[in-house]
Amino acid sequence: MTDQTSPADPFGFLGLTYDDVLLLPGYSDLAPSDIDTTSRLTREISLKIPLLSAAMDTVTESAMAIAMARQGGLGVLHRNLSIEDQAQQVDLVKRTQTGIITNPVTIGPDATLEELDTLAGQFRISGFPVVDLENKLIGMVTNRDLRFTPVAEWATTKVDEVMTPQPLITGPSTISRDDATLLLRKHKLERLPLIDPDGRITGLITVKDFVKSEQFPDSSKDGQGRLMVGAAIGYFGDSWQRATALIEAGVDVLVADTAHGNVRMLIDMVRRLKTDPATKDVQVIGGNVATRQGAQAFVDAGADAVKVGVGPGSICTTRVVTGVGVPQITAVYEASLACKPAGVPVIADGGLKHSGEIGKALVAGADSVMLGSLFAGCEETPGDLVLVNGKQFKTYRGMGSMGAMSSRGKKSYSKDRYFQAEVTSDDKIVPEGIEGQVAYKGPLSTVAHQLIGGLHQTMFYTGARTVPELQANGRFIRITSASLKESHPHDVQMTVESPNYSGF
Ligand code: XMP
Numbered sequence: 001m002t003d004q005t006s007p008a009d010p011f012g013f014l015g016l017t018y019d020d021v022l023l024l025p026g027y028s029d030l031a032p033s034d035i036d037t038t039s040r041l042t043r044e045i046s047l048k049i050p051l052l053s054a055a056m057d058t059v060t061e062s063a064m065a066i067a068m069a070r071q072g073g074l075g076v077l078h079r080n081l082s083i084e085d086q087a088q089q090v091d092l093v094k095r096t097q098t099g100i101i102t103n104p105v106t107i108g109p110d111a112t113l114e115e116l117d118t119l120a121g122q123f124r125i126s127g128f129p130v131v132d133l134e135n136k137l138i139g140m141v142t143n144r145d146l147r148f149t150p151v152a153e154w155a156t157t158k159v160d161e162v163m164t165p166q167p168l169i170t171g172p173s174t175i176s177r178d179d180a181t182l183l184l185r186k187h188k189l190e191r192l193p194l195i196d197p198d199g200r201i202t203g204l205i206t207v208k209d210f211v212k213s214e215q216f217p218d219s220s221k222d223g224q225g226r227l228m229v230g231a232a233i234g235y236f237g238d239s240w241q242r243a244t245a246l247i248e249a250g251v252d253v254l255v256a257d258t259a260h261g262n263v264r265m266l267i268d269m270v271r272r273l274k275t276d277p278a279t280k281d282v283q284v285i286g287g288n289v290a291t292r293q294g295a296q297a298f299v300d301a302g303a304d305a306v307k308v309g310v311g312p313g314s315i316c317t318t319r320v321v322t323g324v325g326v327p328q329i330t331a332v333y334e335a336s337l338a339c340k341p342a343g344v345p346v347i348a349d350g351g352l353k354h355s356g357e358i359g360k361a362l363v364a365g366a367d368s369v370m371l372g373s374l375f376a377g378c379e380e381t382p383g384d385l386v387l388v389n390g391k392q393f394k395t396y397r398g399m400g401s402m403g404a405m406s407s408r409g410k411k412s413y414s415k416d417r418y419f420q421a422e423v424t425s426d427d428k429i430v431p432e433g434i435e436g437q438v439a440y441k442g443p444l445s446t447v448a449h450q451l452i453g454g455l456h457q458t459m460f461y462t463g464a465r466t467v468p469e470l471q472a473n474g475r476f477i478r479i480t481s482a483s484l485k486e487s488h489p490h491d492v493q494m495t496v497e498s499p500n501y502s503g504f
Pocket of ligand 1 (some may be wrong): 054055056217259288309310311312313314315316317318319349350351352370371372373374397398399400401432434
């Protein structure tokens with residue numbers, strides 16, 4: 001396959017997608033415990049499971065990002081919200097399930113219980129160190145302390161009237177995990193504040209987070225033990241401010257989120273992010289592209305990974321509205337021709353319908369996959385459950401749909417994803433996506449279990465112990481539409497729904 005169609009044969013370049021191919025079975029001598037799905041996300045980050053949740057406003061906000069990182073994948077926070085709100089979402093993830101919270105939210109002794117309650121709701125946390133003006137620890141206050149004061153008195157009661165004052169059990173800033181566990185157990189503590197020799201607060205350990213970090217052994221964590229999170233950025237208007245605000249909030253990966261990434265302004269922005277001393281340490285993913293040349297431009301700009309997909313998504317109408325796109329298996333393969341020699345990982349974004357397509361994407365040249373529709377039905381995605389004819393659904397819409405790009409209800413921040421930043425009137429929008437719904441599927445943990453279970457089986461059938469082995473040894477066979485019919489259940493009426501198959 002080649003990136004260039006030949007002038008002599010303008011239709012010679014054949015594009016294939018997931019349903020056009022299968023993987024050949026191979027000799028296998030593996031026990032289930034041998035299989036390791038760890039894969040590279042970027043030049044510097046590896047994930048235990050090669051799954052990303054899409055940067056879409058019906059898929060990834062903080063709850064989904066937390067769930068994804070706990071499972072060992074990564075959530076990419078969407079950008080259809082203000083810079084401050086998106087940065088706060090990063091902060092919410094970073095404050096969750098960490099071994100040690102290094103910059104705990106604190107409160108002053110003169111704050112009212114009403115302010116305490118607001119702060120608890122804003123950060124979704126239940127206990128705060130109380131500090132004086134020099135940041136010295138003078139007490140601890142929790143939601144529980146609120147319960148003993150009538151709500152009518154919250155506005156006039158101050159934190160220092162209800163807090164547990166010093167002396168408290170505290171630990172030194174440098175405490176080890178084992179010593180902290182001993183202290184928490186010995187004193188049956190919910191929270192252990194950490195202080196420096198001058199009594200200033202430097203950290204907080206909560207027993208809940210300690211237990212959680214044991215429950216999620218595969219979770220994706222940064223160097224400080226905090227959950228990892230990605231966030232989407234554009235390249236128009238205030239995108240640089242967005243990128244720097246996200247970095248300040250602690251984001252691990254910035255993900256260029258645009259339908260067509262092979263544009264000068266974005267490539268320049270990626271180059272600037274990877275060279276500016278203030279931003280160069282954060283991982284930056286370029287995209288979306290669907291050709292070798294598009295991927296090469298991001299490799300040359302210093303991107304840490306390249307995301308591939310123009311029009312394969314379940315809610316996308318880009319290919320029919322514009323006539324442009326590349327079938328996804330071919331697009332991933334073409335991009336990998338530019339990325340592999342440079343050691344830059346590839347992300348296959350969109351178009352996956354079943355778990356078997358994860359392995360196909362990896363063999364075609366991807367290192368991880370980004371999923372929208374397969375995750376949109378999870379409990380942790382934004383939006384309420386909708387009941388239709390007794391069945392539960394969740395809303396799922398394209399970021400290029402009318403709903404996401406119009407000002408219907410609220411301001412749209414992501415129109416530039418579709419080159420329409422300057423369109424001011426809703427009736428002038430040219431959508432490239434649709435709005436719909438998907439069946440409710442329960443918690444992400446069960447959905448991810450089925451998807452990764454499918455990948456495990458792919459690796460067993462192909463005899464691959466690791467993802468690099470699968471990538472190196474996996475072989476495709478091209479199939480016909482008759483074979484595709486044979487692949488799916490046929491000639492039987494399905495009577496019981498399967499957790500990993502909902503139909504053709
Ligand atoms: P799936 O197939 O997993 O696809 O639901 C998710 C991916 O689709 C992209 N996306 C869009 N593409 N119009 C498009 O052409 C849209 O409105 C749209 N919204 C999302 C995006 O790359 C996402 O990760």
